Amino acid sequence: MSQECLRVEHIQKAYTEGFVAIKDASLTVRQGEIHGLLGENGAGKSTFVKILSGLLGRDGGTFTLCGVPASPSSQEEAARLGIIKLQKRSGLVPSLTVEENILLGRQKNSLAPLDRAQMRREIGALLEEFAMDPAPQDLAKNLTAEDALETELLKAYYAGAKLVILDEPASYFTIAQTEELFALLRKLAAKGIAILYVSNQVREMLELCENITVMEGGVTTGEYAAADMTLRRLQNRMVRENKPEKVRWTRPQRGETVLKVRDLSIFRGEAHQAVQKVSFSVRAGEILAIIGKPDSGARELCEVIAGLTPAVAGRVTVFDDDITADSVRGARELGVSFLLSSPQRIGVAPSLSIQENLLPYQYTNPAYRNHGLLDQEKLRQEAQRLVQEYDIRCASVEENASVLSTSSAQKLLAAREFSNEPVLLVAYQPTFGTSEETAAFLEKKLLELRDEGTAILLVPTDLDEFAAIADSALVLYQGSITAYLPKVTGKEELDPYISGERRMTQEELEAVCFE
Amino acid sequence: MNKINEKFPPSAQRKLTAGLVGILVCLLTILLFEEKRGESLRTFFLMPLGSLQELGELVAYATPMVFVALATALVFQCRRYSLSMIGSFMLSACLTTGFLLLGNEQPAWYLVPSALVISILAGAGAAAIPAALSIRRRVNITISSLILDFLILQLTSFILSNYMWDPAAGQSASFEIPERLWLPEILPALGLRFGFLLAAAAVVLLYLLLYRGRLGYEIRAVGASESMAGYVGLSYGKTVMAVQLLAGALAGLGGAVEMMGVQPRYIWDGSFPTVALLGILAAVVAGYRPLWIPLSCLFFGYLWRGGVLLNESTGFPVEVPLFAAAVMVLLLLAMRDLDVFRAAAGLFQKKQAGDAPAQGMPPAATQPQTAPRRAAKRPAKAKQQKTDAKLPADVPDGSEGVEEG
Structure with missing residues (x-):
C-alpha cells in the first residue's frame, strides 16, 4: 500500500446560525489514489472539501498531511501545502492563454524575472505528455468547459500539487467529455498525485475511483473499495430513504402539429455551419428527442427556436405563425417556453x-x-x-x-417555464447538474406536461433520460439529421447514426415532417 | 450581539458609522483650525437648524440634490453606471437660465412651465446620448457619460461667459433670474417653493415605479442579470433607454428647481456643480433606495449648509464638508460586508484580554480610526465566509454572480 497523503479524522463544522453541517467526517487519501467522496445533495460534501482546502475553518478534528499535522487557514496556505481544490466555475483568467494561465502564480514575487522560455518548453512538453487538446496559445475564454478543467488540472500538477480536489466537475459534461477527463485523472494519479473526486453520481464513482467514502447527513458512514461494490449496493449506502421512483413512460396521445422546422440552417460564429437544412415537426402531446454528440448542433437549434440567436435560412413556425425572425419575446408570446441549461445558468439572476x-x-x-x-x-x-x-x-x-442549491435552481427554472401553460416547450438538458431525485421529479413533470397536450422538443441530459421519457427521436450528426425513429427502442441501434457512420434515406427522414 | 444585528442591521450600522465619521472630520477640522472654536462649532452645527428660516434654507438646498440622487438611484439599480445626471443637471440649469433671461418680457405663467419642460427635455436629451451609444454600439456607458459631462461643462461655461455673464456680479456668474420667474412659494414661513412638492412627488413615484410597477421589475431584472432578462424575453435596450431617459429627465428637473428659487444665478464656470456630485453621493449612502434618499440628501445638505454659514462668518473653507462627504462615502464603500458592531466588540474584548486596559480610548483621535479596521478584519472576514456559504451577496453593486460568457 502506498503512502498516506491526507488523513483527516472526526472533522466537525457548525455554522454560526447553529446549523451543524459536518458532524463527524473522516477521510484518508493515499498517494496516487483516486478517491471518491459520494453523497446526496446537501450531505455536506461541499462544506467538507471546503474545510480540506482551507476555505473554511473547522471546529474540531485532526488534519494530517503526509504524516505531518497541518492546519491550513486559507486557500493560499493549503495550496502552498499542496492541496488544490478546483472551483465549480473555471478559475482560469479568461483573457490569458493556456500557457500563461499555467504559469500564473509561479514567480516568487511579482518583480522577479521569469525564465519564460524554459517554462514554455516545460509546458509544451507537459501538454504533449498528457495529450491535451488545447494548444498553449489558446485563450482560456475560448476553451470548452472540459478543456478548461483539464488545463486547471495541469496547472495544479505543474504547481506541484499533492492532492487535487474536484467538486462535482462532470455534472455539466457529456459522456465523451467525462471519459476524457477520467483518462487525464488516471494519468495524473499514475504520477503519484492523490485525487479526491466529489460527486453524487454513483456510476461515475464506480468507473473512476479506487476507494469511495460515503457521506450522509454530515457524517462519513464508511469507506468502500470500488472493486467490491455494485451500483445497487453503493446506491443503497448513499440514500437512506425516499429513493426516487422510476419514471414510468406512458403512450403519448398525439395531437395536431405544433412546431414545424423546415430547411433550417444556422451558423456558429462567422463561418462554421452548426445546422444544415434541418426539417422536422413536433406534434402536440409528444416528446421528440434530439440526440447526438455535444457538437451536433442541438443547442444552436434550440436557441434559434427560442429566438435567442438568428437563423441563416429556413423557417420555424408555431401553429403556422412564422417565428424564424422573432425575438425571445415574440416566441414566448406564442406560448413557446424554453428551458436551456448551461453551466452559467443564464435563466437565474442570483441577486433577485x-x-x-x-x-x-x-x-x-x-x-x-x-x-x-x-x-x-x-x-x-x-x-x-x-x-x-x-x-x-x-x-x-x-x-x-x-x-438555492443547483437542484433547486433548476427546479425554479422548470417551475417558471412549465407553469405558464406552454404550447411548445424546448427543453435542452432539463435535468442537467441535478441530483437523481430532482431529475426523476423533473422528468415526471415533463411527462405530465406532455399529457396535458404540450409539444416538447427535448435534448436529453443523458441516455437514461432519453430512454425514460422520449416518444420518438431524431439523431443529429454535425448539424444534419441522420435518423428518425418514430418509436424509441434500444440505444445500440442508434450508435452508427450518432457517430455519423450511417444515414437514413431521404424518404425515411421526411417521415418526420408532418403538416 | 445578534439581537443588535436584528434590530439594527449591519447595513444601517455601516451607514451610521460613516455618518459619524463625516461629522467627525468636520468637527476635527474646526477644532484644529478655527480660532473661536465654540462659536464656530455653533455656527456650523447648530445654525442650519436654528430657525425656521434656516431650516427652510436647508431643505431648499437639499431639494435639487434629491432629484439628482433619484436619477442616480434609478440608473444604478439598473446597474448601468452612467454619470450623465451631472451633465443633465448642468445642461438643463444652463438652458433654463438662458431661456428665462432671454424671455424676460413674457408673462410668468408662460415662462415658468415652459422652463420646466425645457429642463426635462434637456436632461433627458443629455442622458440619451450615452444610453444610445451603450445599447447600439456597446460603448461603456460610464466612460461615455463622463466624457459627455465634460463636453457639457465646456459648452455651458462658454455660454455663461459669452451670453449670460453679469459683470456686476463680482465673480463669474450669470445675471440673476428675476424673482417673479421663480417657482411659486408654497410655505412662506419656511421659504419652501413648489420644487419641494415636485421632489416629494418624485420620491414617491419612483418608489412605486421601482418596487410596485412592471417597469421597475424590468429595470431590476436587467440590472441583476442581463442574460436572465434576455432569456425571459425582457427587452434590454428598451429598458436601459427608459431608465436613462427617466433619470435624465429627473436630473434636468433638478437643474430647473435649482435655478428657479435656490440659486438664481448660473455660476458653474469650469467646475461641476457641487449639488449634483453630492446628489450622487447621497444616492450611494441611501443604498439607491428612493425612500431613504431625502434623508441622506438632508444630511449632506446640513453639512454643506453649515460650511457655507461658517464661511460667511469666518472664511472657513466650504470645501471641508464636501471633503467629509467624500470620505464618508468612500468609507461606506470600503466597509462593504463588514459587521461594524461585532467587529468593534471583538476588538474591545481582545484589547481587554491582551495589553494594557484601553478603556479610556479617545474616540476622536485619528489613529484608532484606522487601527480598529485593520484589527477588526479577522473576525469580520470569518463571519463573511460563514454567511457566504448560506447567504452570499447582500446587495452586490458591481459584481454579478452570473454573467454571460
Missing part, C-alpha cells in the same frame, strides 16, 4: 429574490396588477404555490436566488 426569478411572466401580466400597481399579495401566493409544487428549498420566497 426567488419570487422575482420565478414570476417574470406574472410581473408583466396585467392580471397581476391592481390599480396599475403590482398586486404583491397575489404574486407572493403564486410564488409560494410554485415553490411548494416544485419543492424549491428555501426559507422564504423573498430570499435571494443565490441561496
Whole structure:
C-alpha cells in the first residue's frame, strides 16, 4: 500500500446560525489514489472539501498531511501545502492563454524575472505528455468547459500539487467529455498525485475511483473499495430513504402539429455551419428527442427556436405563425417556453429574490396588477404555490436566488417555464447538474406536461433520460439529421447514426415532417 | 450581539458609522483650525437648524440634490453606471437660465412651465446620448457619460461667459433670474417653493415605479442579470433607454428647481456643480433606495449648509464638508460586508484580554480610526465566509454572480 497523503479524522463544522453541517467526517487519501467522496445533495460534501482546502475553518478534528499535522487557514496556505481544490466555475483568467494561465502564480514575487522560455518548453512538453487538446496559445475564454478543467488540472500538477480536489466537475459534461477527463485523472494519479473526486453520481464513482467514502447527513458512514461494490449496493449506502421512483413512460396521445422546422440552417460564429437544412415537426402531446454528440448542433437549434440567436435560412413556425425572425419575446408570446441549461445558468439572476426569478411572466401580466400597481399579495401566493409544487428549498420566497442549491435552481427554472401553460416547450438538458431525485421529479413533470397536450422538443441530459421519457427521436450528426425513429427502442441501434457512420434515406427522414 | 444585528442591521450600522465619521472630520477640522472654536462649532452645527428660516434654507438646498440622487438611484439599480445626471443637471440649469433671461418680457405663467419642460427635455436629451451609444454600439456607458459631462461643462461655461455673464456680479456668474420667474412659494414661513412638492412627488413615484410597477421589475431584472432578462424575453435596450431617459429627465428637473428659487444665478464656470456630485453621493449612502434618499440628501445638505454659514462668518473653507462627504462615502464603500458592531466588540474584548486596559480610548483621535479596521478584519472576514456559504451577496453593486460568457 502506498503512502498516506491526507488523513483527516472526526472533522466537525457548525455554522454560526447553529446549523451543524459536518458532524463527524473522516477521510484518508493515499498517494496516487483516486478517491471518491459520494453523497446526496446537501450531505455536506461541499462544506467538507471546503474545510480540506482551507476555505473554511473547522471546529474540531485532526488534519494530517503526509504524516505531518497541518492546519491550513486559507486557500493560499493549503495550496502552498499542496492541496488544490478546483472551483465549480473555471478559475482560469479568461483573457490569458493556456500557457500563461499555467504559469500564473509561479514567480516568487511579482518583480522577479521569469525564465519564460524554459517554462514554455516545460509546458509544451507537459501538454504533449498528457495529450491535451488545447494548444498553449489558446485563450482560456475560448476553451470548452472540459478543456478548461483539464488545463486547471495541469496547472495544479505543474504547481506541484499533492492532492487535487474536484467538486462535482462532470455534472455539466457529456459522456465523451467525462471519459476524457477520467483518462487525464488516471494519468495524473499514475504520477503519484492523490485525487479526491466529489460527486453524487454513483456510476461515475464506480468507473473512476479506487476507494469511495460515503457521506450522509454530515457524517462519513464508511469507506468502500470500488472493486467490491455494485451500483445497487453503493446506491443503497448513499440514500437512506425516499429513493426516487422510476419514471414510468406512458403512450403519448398525439395531437395536431405544433412546431414545424423546415430547411433550417444556422451558423456558429462567422463561418462554421452548426445546422444544415434541418426539417422536422413536433406534434402536440409528444416528446421528440434530439440526440447526438455535444457538437451536433442541438443547442444552436434550440436557441434559434427560442429566438435567442438568428437563423441563416429556413423557417420555424408555431401553429403556422412564422417565428424564424422573432425575438425571445415574440416566441414566448406564442406560448413557446424554453428551458436551456448551461453551466452559467443564464435563466437565474442570483441577486433577485426567488419570487422575482420565478414570476417574470406574472410581473408583466396585467392580471397581476391592481390599480396599475403590482398586486404583491397575489404574486407572493403564486410564488409560494410554485415553490411548494416544485419543492424549491428555501426559507422564504423573498430570499435571494443565490441561496438555492443547483437542484433547486433548476427546479425554479422548470417551475417558471412549465407553469405558464406552454404550447411548445424546448427543453435542452432539463435535468442537467441535478441530483437523481430532482431529475426523476423533473422528468415526471415533463411527462405530465406532455399529457396535458404540450409539444416538447427535448435534448436529453443523458441516455437514461432519453430512454425514460422520449416518444420518438431524431439523431443529429454535425448539424444534419441522420435518423428518425418514430418509436424509441434500444440505444445500440442508434450508435452508427450518432457517430455519423450511417444515414437514413431521404424518404425515411421526411417521415418526420408532418403538416 | 445578534439581537443588535436584528434590530439594527449591519447595513444601517455601516451607514451610521460613516455618518459619524463625516461629522467627525468636520468637527476635527474646526477644532484644529478655527480660532473661536465654540462659536464656530455653533455656527456650523447648530445654525442650519436654528430657525425656521434656516431650516427652510436647508431643505431648499437639499431639494435639487434629491432629484439628482433619484436619477442616480434609478440608473444604478439598473446597474448601468452612467454619470450623465451631472451633465443633465448642468445642461438643463444652463438652458433654463438662458431661456428665462432671454424671455424676460413674457408673462410668468408662460415662462415658468415652459422652463420646466425645457429642463426635462434637456436632461433627458443629455442622458440619451450615452444610453444610445451603450445599447447600439456597446460603448461603456460610464466612460461615455463622463466624457459627455465634460463636453457639457465646456459648452455651458462658454455660454455663461459669452451670453449670460453679469459683470456686476463680482465673480463669474450669470445675471440673476428675476424673482417673479421663480417657482411659486408654497410655505412662506419656511421659504419652501413648489420644487419641494415636485421632489416629494418624485420620491414617491419612483418608489412605486421601482418596487410596485412592471417597469421597475424590468429595470431590476436587467440590472441583476442581463442574460436572465434576455432569456425571459425582457427587452434590454428598451429598458436601459427608459431608465436613462427617466433619470435624465429627473436630473434636468433638478437643474430647473435649482435655478428657479435656490440659486438664481448660473455660476458653474469650469467646475461641476457641487449639488449634483453630492446628489450622487447621497444616492450611494441611501443604498439607491428612493425612500431613504431625502434623508441622506438632508444630511449632506446640513453639512454643506453649515460650511457655507461658517464661511460667511469666518472664511472657513466650504470645501471641508464636501471633503467629509467624500470620505464618508468612500468609507461606506470600503466597509462593504463588514459587521461594524461585532467587529468593534471583538476588538474591545481582545484589547481587554491582551495589553494594557484601553478603556479610556479617545474616540476622536485619528489613529484608532484606522487601527480598529485593520484589527477588526479577522473576525469580520470569518463571519463573511460563514454567511457566504448560506447567504452570499447582500446587495452586490458591481459584481454579478452570473454573467454571460
